[in-house]
Amino acid sequence: xxxxxxxxxxxxREDLAWSQxxxxxxxxxxxxxxxxxxxVIGCLVLLAIGITAEVLQYMYGMGRSKNHPHMWNLYxxxxxxxxxxxHSGTLLSAILHIVHADWxxxxxxxxxxxxxxxxxxxxxxPVIHLGRLWNFxxxxxxxxxxxxxxxxxxxxxxDGFAIMTYLTSSALFLxxxxxxxxxxxxxxxxxxxxxxxxxxxxxxxxxxxxxRIFRKAYxxxxxxxxxxxxxxxxxxxxxxxxxxxxxxxxxxxxPYFVSGALYSGCAAIxxxxxxxxxxxxxxxxxxxxxxxxxxxxxxxxxxxxxxLNLVEFASVWYGHDIxxxxxxxxxxxxxxxxxxxxxxxxxxxxxFTLAFRKLRRHIPTMMTxxxxxxxxxxxxxxxxxxxxxxxxxYPWSWDVMWPTLTSWGIVLGSFGWFGLLFxxxxxxxxxxxxxxxxxxxxxRRLASEKAQAERRNTGGAQPAFSLSMRKEDGS
Amino acid sequence: MKKTRRILGLFGNFDxxxxxxxxxxxxxxxxxxxxxxxxxxxxxxxxxEEALGDRPVSVQYFTxxxxxFGLVGSWLWIASxxxxxxxxxxxxxxxxxxxxxxxxxxxxxxxxxxxxTLIGLLIGARLPSRPHTLYSEKxxxxxxxxxxxxxxxxxxSAKNLxxxxxxxxxxxxxxK
Numbered sequence: 008x009x010x011x012x013x014x015x016x017x018x019x020r021e022d023l024a025w026s027q028x029x030x031x032x033x034x035x036x037x038x039x040x041x042x043x044x045x046x047v048i049g050c051l052v053l054l055a056i057g058i059t060a061e062v063l064q065y066m067y068g069m070g071r072s073k074n075h076p077h078m079w080n081l082y083x084x085x086x087x088x089x090x091x092x093x094h095s096g097t098l099l100s101a102i103l104h105i106v107h108a109d110w111x112x113x114x115x116x117x118x119x120x121x122x123x124x125x126x127x128x129x130x131x132x133p134v135i136h137l138g139r140l141w142n143f144x145x146x147x148x149x150x151x152x153x154x155x156x157x158x159x160x161x162x163x164x165x166d167g168f169a170i171m172t173y174l175t176s177s178a179l180f181l182x183x184x185x186x187x188x189x190x191x192x193x194x195x196x197x198x199x200x201x202x203x204x205x206x207x208x209x210x211x212x213x214x215x216x217x218x219r220i221f222r223k224a225y226x227x228x229x230x231x232x233x234x235x236x237x238x239x240x241x242x243x244x245x246x247x248x249x250x251x252x253x254x255x256x257x258x259x260x261x262p263y264f265v266s267g268a269l270y271s272g273c274a275a276i277x278x279x280x281x282x283x284x285x286x287x288x289x290x291x292x293x294x295x296x297x298x299x300x301x302x303x304x305x306x307x308x309x310x311x312x313x314x315l316n317l318v319e320f321a322s323v324w325y326g327h328d329i330x331x332x333x334x335x336x337x338x339x340x341x342x343x344x345x346x347x348x349x350x351x352x353x354x355x356x357x358x359f360t361l362a363f364r365k366l367r368r369h370i371p372t373m374m375t376x377x378x379x380x381x382x383x384x385x386x387x388x389x390x391x392x393x394x395x396x397x398x399x400x401y402p403w404s405w406d407v408m409w410p411t412l413t414s415w416g417i418v419l420g421s422f423g424w425f426g427l428l429f430x431x432x433x434x435x436x437x438x439x440x441x442x443x444x445x446x447x448x449x450x451r452r453l454a455s456e457k458a459q460a461e462r463r464n465t466g467g468a469q470p471a472f473s474l475s476m477r478k479e480d481g482s
Numbered sequence: 483m484k485k486t487r488r489i490l491g492l493f494g495n496f497d498x499x500x501x502x503x504x505x506x507x508x509x510x511x512x513x514x515x516x517x518x519x520x521x522x523x524x525x526x527x528x529x530x531e532e533a534l535g536d537r538p539v540s541v542q543y544f545t546x547x548x549x550x551f552g553l554v555g556s557w558l559w560i561a562s563x564x565x566x567x568x569x570x571x572x573x574x575x576x577x578x579x580x581x582x583x584x585x586x587x588x589x590x591x592x593x594x595x596x597x598x599t600l601i602g603l604l605i606g607a608r609l610p611s612r613p614h615t616l617y618s619e620k621x622x623x624x625x626x627x628x629x630x631x632x633x634x635x636x637x638x639s640a641k642n643l644x645x646x647x648x649x650x651x652x653x654x655x656x657x658k
């Protein structure tokens with residue numbers, strides 16, 4: 008392989024100076040490409056649509072009978088979509104941290120931010136769901152007050168606990184991981200930024216005592232977050248699986264939900280990776296080699312999701328639950344069939360593009376594919392909710408429901424809300440971890456110097472392990 | 483003798499800083515021990531911390547206590563809330579439900595563990611506080627600092643030791 012190609016295959020250039028890393032990241036925050044501002048405007052427009060739709064819904068209702076079980080299905084599907092989207096960021100960051108996969112270092116910060124803001128977006132939907140917005144605090148399952156008698160046996164109560172725990176823990180994990188970078192930002196900025204970073208960095212100055220405690224505390228939090236992330240989406244799946252509705256009462260729902268959540272989260276990481284790389288000119292840090300790794304991970308998770316889908320279909324098909332079987336048949340051949348087959352195409356066939364190296368390294372293709380994968384994942388959530396409600400045990404509720412424009416407006420608004428939160432975060436805070444990129448560069452430089460010294464000692468001959476590793480790479 | 487002075491030496495790389503610490507450990511400055519040394523660095527570096535010797539970290543005890551409190555406390559809290567439901571018809575189901583309460587207690591165990599880890603971090607790392615008075619912004623760029631607490635008579639030997647290891651800059655202050 009040519010030397011230039013080898014250079015491009017590295018996760019990061021090991022000759023990057025530490026001071027350059029600081030200045031690259033901090034300067035880029037001040038001066039993003041124009042596309043960043045266009046996206047901000049786009050998000051503002053979406054949010055305005057969402058707010059208008061919410062006001063209309065508040066004033067005129069949804070245009071349907073309140074007794075119709077379909078009434079809220081778009082909001083429930085979108086709630087699950089946002090909860091799912093939140094999954095990959097913190098979970099993958101924690102897993103990769105524990106196994107010391109250092110390629111996570113340039114990308115984990117924005118992925119964790121994605122988790123926090125997705126959860127904040129998801130939390131809008133139970134409130135919108137309520138209808139009576141002024142009673143929003145009634146969704147919090149605290150002990151009997153107001154005569155509401157929260158039912159702790161209900162998965163909906165579990166949801167409240169699990170999501171609030173996940174939001175709190177993810178936000179703290181994000182903040183703690185950012186402390187050393189906030190100190191760097193404090194030392195390299197002036198004006199309002201310096202004041203903000205000085206307050207948030209809490210006086211961190213990088214003493215050996217602080218680093219030792221930080222390392223252990225961060226690892227402990229990572230260990231807690233892995234089972235927490237799995238439990239959150241398992242509990243969301245219990246909202247459905249613990250009912251006896253056809254199509255929902257399925258044993259494989261918890262792993263199916265977790266894999267779907269990881270899948271949509273990974274696809275979102277790819278989308279945001281490409282956008283941030285472009286907005287902030289972070290080609291040096293968000294390299295194609297790292298993009299390839301995330302794409303491979305997404306492909307693997309896509310195949311797990313496909314398998315769990317097939318298991319679910321098979322268990323319903325060969326089971327003795329005729330109602331469940333009818334719902335499955337209606338999904339495949341009824342009014343929702345185009346949505347069902349689109350879901351299968353986007354979720355199970357399209358990911359095969361991720362299996363090809365040339366395509367994984369082609370940014371426009373990966374941008375398009377990652378967005379379509381998430382379209383597929385949104386359709387999956389729609390397919391979980393709607394067909395069951397269309398054909399449940401009550402014949403009076405049999406109906407094919409398509410959402411109203413008002414409902415769609417609120418869903419679009421949620422994308423604007425998420426986008427604005429995320430873009431504000433990446434504009435204010437360093438979304439590439441500077442201190443960890445320095446560690447990555449430092450350790451790789453040491454390894455490279457060691458390898459060079461070994462080559463010199465062996466008279467220029469390539470060590471055997473090096474050749475075999477390159478072959479495994481497919482290069 | 484009382485420690486009255488504090489000096490900071492800034493180094494260009496970890497090797498020099500580590501060697502300087504090993505020299506301090508080898509008692510090259512009379513009366514100065516490795517306990518008087520604070521290393522400040524832009525990244526965590528276990529090798530240099532090894533040179534500094536074992537310095538115990540107790541954050542895990544906070545985590546354990548917080549997790550246990552979350553588990554037991556939430557179970558009692560939820561069970562006591564359920565116990566006040568007695569006026570409601572239960573339909574033959576138990577008032578305090580073990581299985582569903584376990585799910586909630588599990589979540590609260592994690593929340594308790596995470597929050598107490600944060601408290602342990604803040605207490606252990608002495609945060610929030612003002613950065614060290616001798617702190618140099620060059621540390622957040624690419625330099626490694628060693629801070630020593632010294633008696634007046636040790637200052638010159640310490641500076642010489644730093645110079646032997648190609649120190650880039652030395653700062654000094656009188657301790658209040």
